[in-house]
Amino acid sequence: MKVLVVDDSAVVRRLVTARLEADGHEVAEASDGMEGLEAALAEPPDLVVLDRSMPRMDGFEVCTRLRENPATAEVAILMLTDSSGEQALTEGIERGADDFMSKPFSPRELSLRVRLLGTRRAPR
């Protein structure tokens, strides 16, 4: 599966990439929302692992833009949030995220959720 990891933290990008590459996925990285959106539109992935809080464009805005564009409307989105609070979750659902994980995250859980999202949405 082609996965795009969008997070402004180099540590998180490194961790997520290492885990997902070990699981056999093809991973690309972007370090903020704007860069992530451009990368997703240029080459739509099967799944986006998207941080909620980022400079230039936050994860919610990226989510909305991805859903608005026909090329990326069906891409699976796993959102990483700083809290599991109701507001973050409800706004994420409204904006079109498919699944959530709160930070700090469990790599094993990440593997599992990515796999489940992959089986729910057939790869292109």
Added chain:
Amino acid sequence: MSALAVAFTAVGCLLLLNLLTAVGVRAAGNRRARRARRLEPEIRRAVSDFSMELREDLPQPRSRHERRLLEEALLETATEVSGTAHERLAESFVALGFADRAVADLRSRFAMRRVHAAEALGQMRVREAAGALRAGLRDRDPLVRFACANALTRVGAHGVLRPIIAALTSDRHGSTTGEVVETLLDYGRPAAAELIELLAAERDPEVSLVMVVALGELRSVDAVPELVRCLRDPDPELAARAAHALGKVGDPRSAAELAAQATGAEAWEVRAAACGACGHVAAPETPRALALALDDPSWHVRSAAARALVRLEDRGLAAVRVRLAALGRTGLLQLWGAFELADRSAAAIEAAAAGDRDADALVRATLAAGARARLEEVAERDDAAGRYARELLEETEQAAVTAGERR
């Protein structure tokens, strides 16, 4: 050779030696820096892979500098992961001796070193460091006390909540109530049971205050009886905080006491807080009490009651209608103001137009009290609400003309 020449030669040799030493030290420093630049990404990558279970062991550090890089990478990675990944990092942190060094650093004469040590121990949840961290709660520096308190909540030590609160509230340069509560929340849900027990026996009002706020933030249903006891406390600040906490919990068992305090408490702060809480508690007593509180002499209480009634939606409207005839003009206008603030006034007019009798009674009463602006705005619309508003405004004008003619 003269003595002078010997002296000059000796000084020259010394200067040359110093120069060579300086050049050598600098070259060694540069070599270390180059090696560090090369090693840093390797070490970070190795720590990432180790936490992700992609490699069995961490690289063994061969110098002090490599140890420092490894420690930094462990701490940096541990902030982002949980579960098994975090456990692996924490075990290595202890095994490599970093935890022992951090415990030793808690006694450093430099305050920031003590702070960093406490943060590292908390980050890695080193339970063995609980004793040293507890001692840090008595540190002379408030930042160190705060860092130790935070770390203690993370390591999951037992019996530390009371010392933490006492340490953080002990002086006026210490933490704010919000900061203390946030620290307690890091302890997670198990904090509630301990806090309930402690609150029952607590004598220090400042400590009680923090416990009450924390129990509200934890949404602890088990804390309701204890919070209700605090709601009756003669200290208005504690009682108001207890009301606020009960609102956060939202348990119907607190409704009767909240309703009683909303209308009967001596201090306006308590009445206002109880009104606010009533808006979050679904029970028959609360809307009735709020409708009564609309006639409170305090603006703050009326405002809190009005906002709570709007929040209760249909139940709030029904309670207002019951006592609409007795309700004073000020309270009525404040209630309509709350509808406006919540952007619900047009919706109330639409509900009235659709046949909701409670909404109709409220709209008519507020118009009679002088609130026309929203009705006039809705009257411009070409729908059922617009027709309702126009008819109501015409009725009122006709009634005013008739009353004028009679006079």
